[in-house]
Amino acid sequence: MSRTAKGHRARRIRTLATAGATAAGLFLAVGCSSGDDGPSEAAGGVPVVEKGKLTTCTHLPYPPFQSEQGGKVVGFDVALIDLVAKNLEVEQKILDTPFENFKTGAFLNSGECDLAAAGMTITDERKKNVDFSVPYFDATQALLATQKSGVTxxxxxxxxxxxxxxxxxxxxxxxxxxxxxxxxxxxxxxAVLNGLRTGQVDAVVIDYPVVQGWLKDKANADEFVLGENIETGEEYGFSVKKGNTKLKAAIDKAITDAKADGTYKKLYEKWIGPMPKAQS
Incomplete structure (x- = not known):
């Protein structure tokens, strides 16, 4: 998906705990997200904006890739980046940020985040501003409609x-x-789901894994119908600042290793569902 919000709204940067973090709690971050110690390095000489942390920019909510549960951020993206953080001997820290900055790499360039993980489709346009990891997810779109609309x-x-x-x-x-x-x-x-519920629209086009997550809720399954699956050839990637080859390599290694040792499959099935045979 290439999520970016339209219109004018207040810039928000929230720092959140992750399920893999030892720190607990949720609080508002004011100003720059970097710690008092400033830029530092993780294991292997990988640069990080805050000592002991791997700072991830995301935009919530976007289950099953990232969402808040019990005051912590969890999901498929979160779990994969936790693997990167473990290899780098640091702890993942998540900032909830406006998505419009992701295409431009603004928070990466300003030193507020080390990477962006937000169910983001790799596109040639985005490659002009950021460097992407190896693809970690094959995505398709789906049509979800209200039962009463009668469309599929x-x-x-x-x-x-x-x-x-x-x-x-x-x-x-x-x-x-x-x-x-x-x-x-x-x-x-x-807001998309609420638009369906309130009758603002009769059907929506959105990433299939998101629809899968919604339909796990019986109330949604009773109210909405899954329509056609739309193959768009999309692949998700994590993004880093242009030229940050060490962090990109660390992310690529974590993804590749996880696919090789079965960890990726385990996480996929936990957060998304049965893995397609072509990917297993």
């Missing part, structure tokens, strides 16, 4: 003149636009 395909959305929604400036929104739609844009995945 984009063609039916058109023919029955239903309202379509998507998360603002995502690849889902881009795909819908490329097919001639003018989708209602929502700021977050939560």
């Amino acid at each position: 395909t984009l063609d039916e959305v058109t023919s029955q003149k239903k309202k379509l929604g998507a998360q603002a400036e995502t690849t889902g929104e881009s795909y819908a636009t490329s097919k001639g739609f003018d989708p209602v844009a929502f700021e977050s995945s939560d």
Whole structure:
């Protein structure tokens, strides 16, 4: 997904605990996220913006990749970056930040974060501003509609003149636009779901794993119907500042090792569901 919020809103930077962290609690961060000790290095000479930490920028919520549970941030992305942090002998620290900065690499360039992990699709446009890790997830889009709409395909959305929604400036929104739609844009995945619930739209295009997560809730399963699966050839990657080859290499190694030793499969099944045979 290529999530980026539209419109004007207050810049927020929240520092959150992760399930893999020893520190507990949740608090608002004011100003720069770096610690008093300033930039430092992790194991292997990998540069980090805060001593003893691997600082990750994300944008919440986006289950099953990252979301808050019990005052901590958990999810597939979080678990994979915890593997990187363990190898670097540091602790992952997560900042909840505006997603519009991810395409430009603003928080990476300013030294507020070491990497971005946010269910982010690797695109040529983004590669101009950030360096991506090896792909860690093959993504597809899906159509989710209200039961009462009676639609399960984009063609039916058109023919029955239903309202379509998507998360603002995502690849889902881009795909819908490329097919001639003018989708209602929502700021977050939560807002997308609420738009369906409240009748603002009849159907939405969004990443399939997100839909899978929603439909695990019986109330959602009763109210909505999963429509067509849309193959877009998307792959997710973690991003680092341009030229940060040491951190990129460390992330790549953690992903590659996890796929080789079965850890990736275990985490995939925990947070997303059964792994497609082509990936297992």
